[in-house]
Every structure is written in C-alpha cells, then in structure tokens.
Amino acid sequence: MAPEERCAALHGKYELGRLLGHGTFAKVYHARNVQNGKNVAIKVVGKEKVIKVGMMEQIKREISIMKMVKNMNIVELHEVMASKTKIYFAMEYVKGGELFAKIAKGRLREDVARGYFQQLISAIDFCHSRGVYHRDLKPENLLLDDAGNLKVTDFGLSAFTDHLRQDGLLHTTCGTPAYVAPEVIGKKGYDGSKADIWSCGVILYVLLAGFLPFQDENIMAMYKKIYRGDFKCPPWFSSESRKLIMKMLEPNPNSRITASKIMDSSWFKKSVPKTLRHREEEEEFGLASEKVKEVETMNAFHIISLSEGFDLSPLFEEKKRDEKDQMRFATTRSASSVISKLEEVAKTRNFSVKKSDSSVRLQGQEIGRKGKLGIAADIFAITNSFVVVEVNKASGDTLEYNQFCSKELRPALKDIVWTTTK
Known part of the structure; x- marks a missing residue:
C-alpha cells in the first residue's frame, strides 16, 4: 500500500x-x-x-x-x-471467508444448507422491512464468521424504496446473470423484494445441488431458461425442499412465494436456531424496535461531522440540500434544557408532545399537503456538558417541515446552539 x-x-x-x-x-x-x-x-x-x-x-x-x-x-x-x-x-471483519468456497468443494448436507438459508432469509426479510433491496445476492456475497454464522455483504448494487418510479417498481438491470430474476432481465420494471427472493431460490438450489439451476455456455440461451423457469431438481432433493425451490423460482413474480411464507414453510421451520426464534419473538411483541432508549453516546467521527469544514454528509445523503428532512446541532446545555426548549416551540404551534429522557416527539394537529406534520428529536450525550441533537421529519410534507425548521425551530433554538469562532 x-x-x-x-x-x-x-x-x-x-x-x-x-x-x-x-x-x-x-x-x-x-x-x-x-x-x-x-x-x-x-x-x-x-x-x-x-x-x-x-x-x-x-x-x-x-x-x-x-x-x-x-x-x-x-x-x-x-x-x-x-x-x-x-x-x-x-x-x-468476517474471518471465515465466502460461502462460495464451501460450495466449490461440493454440495452441502440438507441440514447444513437449511441453517445457512435460514440466516439468509432472516437477513433479507430484515432488509425488505426497511425498504432495502440487495439486488446482487450470490454465494460470493455471503460470508461466514469463525463460528459459521452467515453474513450478507456488498450492498453496492442495492436500492431504497425511494428509488421506485411512479409505477412502484425498480428499473435498473443489475446483478449476476445466473442469479438474476427473469423480470429484471425483461427491463419492464420489477419489485426488488421479489427479485431478491428469486436469487435466494437460486442460492438454495446451489447449496443443495452443488451446481446452478440455469446453465448454458450461451448467455442468451441461459436467459431463455431463466424466463421459462426451465430447471430440474436432482433426485437427492427432499420433496419439501423441492416444493420450496419451485415456489421461489417461479418466473411470474406475482405468483412467487414471499419471505414470510418461506419462513412459515415446514422445511424452513425445521431446527430454527434459537437466535432466529428469539428475534422473531421480539419483533412479534414490538420489543426489537421499541426498547427503552437511554441517552446515547456518539463517537468523535460524529462530532467532527458537525463542523462545516469536516462535513461528510454528502457521503450519507441522497437528497439535495434544499430537500433535507434532518437537522443536527450541538449544545452545551443539558438534555432537559433542550427538551424544555422544544416544548416551548410546540406550544406556539399547538403541537402535542411526547417525551423521554433522550427524545421528544412533536405532532402537529393541522392537516397539511401530506397529512399532519410530525417532528422527532433525539438527544445524544457526548459528555456531561456537551449534547448533540438530531431533528428529523417523522411524518408530513418535507417542504412544510423545512419551512417550520427555518422560520420557527432554528430561531427558537438560536441561543442554545453551540458555535465555534473561525
């Protein structure tokens, strides 16, 4: 280097x-x-x-x-x-290398393949629940740690729900040919979650067979097989795994099985690891996303990013500067002082307030262009005397949110915002 x-x-x-x-x-x-x-x-x-x-x-x-x-x-x-x-x-750092290296040595036992597949579907379902579609799932992008746990990597071709066009579909053709769904090749638009499920079906087939379901030296001939769903399962596949793969490698995306139905299938449910069961229980009862939040800490990287001279926000934001729905500032006041200030702002606009030791939620009563305006403010303690506040639009219209921030929120917070002399 x-x-x-x-x-x-x-x-x-x-x-x-x-x-x-x-x-x-x-x-x-x-x-x-x-x-x-x-x-x-x-x-x-x-x-x-x-x-x-x-x-x-x-x-x-x-x-x-x-x-x-x-x-x-x-x-x-x-x-x-x-x-x-x-x-x-x-x-x-994932020490165990690519899952591809294991497959290259030959097909896996069904119980071993199922264990990797359970973790893969769990990860992909998690991504889809947050509006993220991987779009390049293949064994080379699945790593194993030293305990044999699967880790999905390489989100370089991923897409957000925000990238959907007006027809509600994605339109960028990407991915690895042997693992790509037929509708992606068709260039007529596709549902990212359904395309990922197809790729997961190809991966499961490869884990159990040791080779690809769609193969041909001529790539156009291979694409034709993919379009038709033209493949055969080897005789050693169990009837349950065969049925599941057939449902995942369904050429019609509207008829293709969903992640939730996969996880509900009898083949998938056999010997589900405790870690997956525990997480499913947490999500079912709202524990995974609604845990009590204490005042959090931030690292030096976040503090540096507050300074305009070290602003790395372009690395993280898709939106233009005039379309931001997030504001961040630092203060030497206490978290309780920040909360009191936000409550004062809420009174001027007749916003309802929900608060904890580290967050404030303001909810407007008037219906705007996209419903009622909601504001979320999260407070992070760097030290006892230095606090960072992140303000986000929780609901409503971005333009109305920006106008509220510039005309009312920023002026009201001016006397507590930390500034440096340059």
Whole structure:
C-alpha cells in the first residue's frame, strides 16, 4: 500500500495489514483497531475513479444503506472516513471467508444448507422491512464468521424504496446473470423484494445441488431458461425442499412465494436456531424496535461531522440540500434544557408532545399537503456538558417541515446552539 493511503486510512485509529481482496474500484485490507485491539476490514475506495465513471451516488447509497441495516446476519459498517483522494469503510471483519468456497468443494448436507438459508432469509426479510433491496445476492456475497454464522455483504448494487418510479417498481438491470430474476432481465420494471427472493431460490438450489439451476455456455440461451423457469431438481432433493425451490423460482413474480411464507414453510421451520426464534419473538411483541432508549453516546467521527469544514454528509445523503428532512446541532446545555426548549416551540404551534429522557416527539394537529406534520428529536450525550441533537421529519410534507425548521425551530433554538469562532 502507498504511504499516503496507509496514513490516510489510519486516522490514528486503525493499523492496516494484509490485502484481503480487491475489485475495480476498491481494495479491502485487514486492519486492527489500535484503541481496542479488535480486527476490522477496511475497504478503500479511490474518489477519482468513482467520480470518473459516475459512481459516487452508488457509493453514497451503499453507505446510507449499511447504516440502516444493522442485523446479526449482515456485515456491519462501523464508520466511514475520508481524505482528499480516498473513502474508507471500516467494517466488521468476517474471518471465515465466502460461502462460495464451501460450495466449490461440493454440495452441502440438507441440514447444513437449511441453517445457512435460514440466516439468509432472516437477513433479507430484515432488509425488505426497511425498504432495502440487495439486488446482487450470490454465494460470493455471503460470508461466514469463525463460528459459521452467515453474513450478507456488498450492498453496492442495492436500492431504497425511494428509488421506485411512479409505477412502484425498480428499473435498473443489475446483478449476476445466473442469479438474476427473469423480470429484471425483461427491463419492464420489477419489485426488488421479489427479485431478491428469486436469487435466494437460486442460492438454495446451489447449496443443495452443488451446481446452478440455469446453465448454458450461451448467455442468451441461459436467459431463455431463466424466463421459462426451465430447471430440474436432482433426485437427492427432499420433496419439501423441492416444493420450496419451485415456489421461489417461479418466473411470474406475482405468483412467487414471499419471505414470510418461506419462513412459515415446514422445511424452513425445521431446527430454527434459537437466535432466529428469539428475534422473531421480539419483533412479534414490538420489543426489537421499541426498547427503552437511554441517552446515547456518539463517537468523535460524529462530532467532527458537525463542523462545516469536516462535513461528510454528502457521503450519507441522497437528497439535495434544499430537500433535507434532518437537522443536527450541538449544545452545551443539558438534555432537559433542550427538551424544555422544544416544548416551548410546540406550544406556539399547538403541537402535542411526547417525551423521554433522550427524545421528544412533536405532532402537529393541522392537516397539511401530506397529512399532519410530525417532528422527532433525539438527544445524544457526548459528555456531561456537551449534547448533540438530531431533528428529523417523522411524518408530513418535507417542504412544510423545512419551512417550520427555518422560520420557527432554528430561531427558537438560536441561543442554545453551540458555535465555534473561525
């Protein structure tokens, strides 16, 4: 690695090691966090290259998505750093390598394949519940940790619900040919969740068979097989697994099985790991998303990003600056002082208020262009005397939210917002 690259990547925090892999636009290195000794993977992306080919929006999207999808079966993004020439992803280090390496040695036993498949569907269903579609699912993008747990990686081709066109469908043709759904090839628009389910069906077939369901040296001939759903299951497939794969590799996306139906199938339910069962129970009773929230802490990266001179927000935002639905500021006042200030603002507009020690929810009573305006403010304690507040639009129209922030909220908070002399 070049000295400039090594110095920039460290930022006083990471000690870079051997090269783990590389692609057209990125290199991935093993690294060690010098503060806690933990292993991480550092993905290094050259800005010049991605800008030259118009991929900066894709990089921003990948960062945004990885910040959204925190799940035990998805590779975690710890933080993002940037220099003038590079972008650095500090990610969870997954020691066991690609699932593809296991398949390359031959097909897996049905119980082993089911274990990996259960974790895959759990991760993908989690993504879909947050409006994220992977769009490039294949064994090469499924990693295994040293305990044998599956981790989905490489969200570079992923899409948000926000990327749907007016017809409610995605229209970008992407993915790996042998794993791509027929409707994606058709270029008439597709549902991202249904296309991901098709890819999961191909992966399950490969796990159990040791080879692909759709194969041909001529790619157009292979596409024709995919269009028709022209494949055969080997005789060693159990009847239950065969039925499930047939439902997943259904060429008509409207008739294709859903993730919830897959998880409800008898084949899937056999020996569901305790970790998955526990998470399903939490979600059923609302525990996973509604846990009591204490005043949280933020790292130095977040503090630096508050300074205009170190503003890395373009790496995380898809929207233009005049379309923001988030505002962040710092203050040396206490969390209770911030809450009191927000309550004062709410009274002037007759907003209802719900509050805890670390959050305030303001709900408007008037119906605007897109319903009632809702504001969410989350308070993060950096130290006892330094607090960061994130204000987001929870509901309603973005333009009305921005007008409220600029004309009422910002002026009302002016005397408590932390500023530095430049």
